[in-house]
Amino acid sequence: xxxxxxxxxxxxxxxxxxxxxxxxxxxxxxxxxxxxxxxxxxxxxxxxxxxxxxxxxxxxxxxxxxxxxxxxxxxxxxxxxxxxxxxxxxxxxxxxxxxxxxxxxxxxxxxxxxxxxxxxxxxxxxxxxxxxxxxxxxxxxxxxxxxxxxxxxxxxxxxxxxxxxxxxxxxxxxxxxxxxxxxxxxxxxxxxxxxxxxxxxxxxxxxxxxxxxxxxxxxxxxxxxxxxxxxxxxxxxxxxxxxxxxxxxxxxxxxxxxxxxxxxxxxxxxxxxxxxxxxxxxxxxxxxxxxxxxxxxxxxxxxxxxxxxxxxxxxxxxxxxxxxxxxxxxxxxxxxxxxxxxxxxxxxxxxxxxxxxxxxxxxxxxxxxxxxxxxxxxxxxxxxxxxxxxxxxxxxxxxxxxxxxxxxxxxxxxxxxxxxxxxxxxxxxxxxxxxxxxxxxxxxxxxxxxxxxxxxxxxxxxxxxxxxxxxxxxxxxxxxxxxxxxxxxxxxxxxxxxxxxxxxxxxxxxxxxxxxxxxxxxxxxxxxxxxxxxxxxxxxxxxxxxxxxxxxxxxxxxxxxxxxxxxxxxxxxxxxxxxxxxxxxxxxxxxxxxxxxxxxxx
Amino acid sequence: xxxxxxxxxxxxxxxxxxxxxxxxxxxxxxxxxxxxxxxxxxxxxxxxxxxxxxxxxxxxxxxxxxxxxxxxxxxxxxxxxxxxxxxxxxxxxxxxxxxxxxxxxxxxxxxxxxxxxxx
Numbered sequence: 001x002x003x004x005x006x007x008x009x010x011x012x013x014x015x016x017x018x019x020x021x022x023x024x025x026x027x028x029x030x031x032x033x034x035x036x037x038x039x040x041x042x043x044x045x046x047x048x049x050x051x052x053x054x055x056x057x058x059x060x061x062x063x064x065x066x067x068x069x070x071x072x073x074x075x076x077x078x079x080x081x082x083x084x085x086x087x088x089x090x091x092x093x094x095x096x097x098x099x100x101x102x103x104x105x106x107x108x109x110x111x112x113x114x115x116x117x118x119x120x121x122x123x124x125x126x127x128x129x130x131x132x133x134x135x136x137x138x139x140x141x142x143x144x145x146x147x148x149x150x151x152x153x154x155x156x157x158x159x160x161x162x163x164x165x166x167x168x169x170x171x172x173x174x175x176x177x178x179x180x181x182x183x184x185x186x187x188x189x190x191x192x193x194x195x196x197x198x199x200x201x202x203x204x205x206x207x208x209x210x211x212x213x214x215x216x217x218x219x220x221x222x223x224x225x226x227x228x229x230x231x232x233x234x235x236x237x238x239x240x241x242x243x244x245x246x247x248x249x250x251x252x253x254x255x256x257x258x259x260x261x262x263x264x265x266x267x268x269x270x271x272x273x274x275x276x277x278x279x280x281x282x283x284x285x286x287x288x289x290x291x292x293x294x295x296x297x298x299x300x301x302x303x304x305x306x307x308x309x310x311x312x313x314x315x316x317x318x319x320x321x322x323x324x325x326x327x328x329x330x331x332x333x334x335x336x337x338x339x340x341x342x343x344x345x346x347x348x349x350x351x352x353x354x355x356x357x358x359x360x361x362x363x364x365x366x367x368x369x370x371x372x373x374x375x376x377x378x379x380x381x382x383x384x385x386x387x388x389x390x391x392x393x394x395x396x397x398x399x400x401x402x403x404x405x406x407x408x409x410x411x412x413x414x415x416x417x418x419x420x421x422x423x424x425x426x427x428x429x430x431x432x433x434x435x436x437x438x439x440x441x442x443x444x445x446x447x448x449x450x451x452x453x454x455x456x457x458x459x460x461x462x463x464x465x466x467x468x469x470x471x472x473x474x475x476x477x478x479x480x481x482x483x484x485x486x487x488x489x490x491x492x493x494x495x496x497x498x499x500x501x502x503x504x505x506x507x508x509x510x511x512x513x514x515x516x517x518x519x520x521x522x523x524x525x526x527x528x529x530x531x532x533x534x535x536x537x538x539x540x541x542x543x544x545x546x547x548x549x550x551x552x553x554x555x556x557x558x559x560x561x562x563x564x565x566x567x568x569x570x571x572x573x574x575x576x577x578x579x580x581x582x583x584x585x586x587x588x589x590x591x592x593x594x595x596x597x598x599x600x601x602x
Numbered sequence: 603x604x605x606x607x608x609x610x611x612x613x614x615x616x617x618x619x620x621x622x623x624x625x626x627x628x629x630x631x632x633x634x635x636x637x638x639x640x641x642x643x644x645x646x647x648x649x650x651x652x653x654x655x656x657x658x659x660x661x662x663x664x665x666x667x668x669x670x671x672x673x674x675x676x677x678x679x680x681x682x683x684x685x686x687x688x689x690x691x692x693x694x695x696x697x698x699x700x701x702x703x704x705x706x707x708x709x710x711x712x713x714x715x716x717x718x719x720x721x
Contacts, residue, residue, distance in 0.1 A: 006689055061689050105682060105690045109721055124672025135617035144610035216637040217670020248638045263613060271606035371673035
């Protein structure tokens, strides 16, 4: 039957210390005593971001938040709220924050319970094409607050206080970047010279869709973040660089920009002040390298999207040679929350060095694929098993790939790694922009590494030699290995070459391109060795390593002989056939054709 | 002269009244996921069914809106039915046929179709 109420108990670290497990027991007991177990759903949530007032209990419908709850309060809460339907005023606290808006609609499901939504707070909640929806949920209040009572310097201080770091993957402190860009104008350039703000929405990692979903679900938060950025550094013009393959995101963004202009939130004299700022959209043609900031800037300028050496960093010399503040979509989406809910609050979420939340596109061999946002410090295990629901079809977990083609594969022993920039880097992968692919036992790690390297090799712009030639050579070696032609020193060669490409490449694309290969060698070296020495692919993925054989089950029907495209099968009617291994091209046609299961592949 | 924060509060009040004017306070609100991923999974057709019901099918007292992607990729298209004083009901893998059923059974008669809901 449908549950009438749902009660969520915060199970974040702060509340656990304050005895949320006791509350849970008391609640289960009390509900059973009152015969209400069937009517109430009890769920646990991840940190709800109200640690100071914890332990927290939330009752829906109505989104009543109770703070400082103890086990002894439970009978009263159940009696008053659940039985009599009157929320208990004594413990109820008033919470009106921007983050976690989704919680009222989705908070009681397992998939969403452990999540905390800051950047995606309105995604799936509001109509993204209606500015009124955004305004009604305190939209553009952060902008108004900034324009009313904060100097640009104070805004930057607030961002610094929050500890927010770049969500594009590199994790550079956002506040510091803003400060550098703001200062660049006042010290090194004449007063009144232009500056620019850029939103990097050139999402290119295979399987990643965080930025697309964020813009499609809530375009105004990105726009609001950018206007605040413009105010903080003294820019009048912003650009969103987004790929043309995202037509819906582009059209929603266009509409949002037009609506914001109409409401005097963009354009001249914003909200009656003398601050002017406008945003234009630039469409990218889909080159992966254009996600790199200097290549992106070159592309906006009308040139060919290729990176250039840094320094000078864009904060000093960016778009059209002017100081430029460039941040990723997710970073921008966090800004309004930092301003309204406060940098100090924001800094309470996450780990020591990584604050706030991170959005991930959870994909691959996992039951619940989807877009998730979790507090920093959540472990890979919690994401894959609690939110993701584990590995489907009773298969075993083998690895998790984070950071897309720039990241690495982590095996089971790293499942308890907390998500933050440093821990993931230490484990041998990277945070990246948010791709997370779960891999089960059926995958060949060499093949996976080859897939990612193929991608980066294709996308290498060709400007610097280490990346252009190096990735090509690495791919050749990998192809050789997966074709069963690997030589004993190939693995060492890959490591040496990878290390060199990492160090010598011009931009992030090349510097990170060897990561998938190096991390799989580090964590799955045995599989590489099997490929090279035994010419064996344990997952049976690398086709050319397969051997097809005809067993005594063969009745001599000659069907396989007829279907073989290279005439590798010999034999006469009613006699067992033989495959000439030298001629065989491992196409598998005979295997598919045989009606007697007489052909084996190994 | 008004401060920006006062202007935005005024704009918010206007926004809320416009939303209310569009029927936000109807006894049921229905949200259909309309991000690229949802549309690819068939949400446009589902939306059409709801739209048709509201404009011509005699479905009254319902506020229909689109929304972005909530993140349940494997269960799309998703539809939420929100009713004051009740827990929100979330449907997954909604087809035009299921949408018709949701209209007939849930929206018109108040019966939650449990087997299609997301847990």
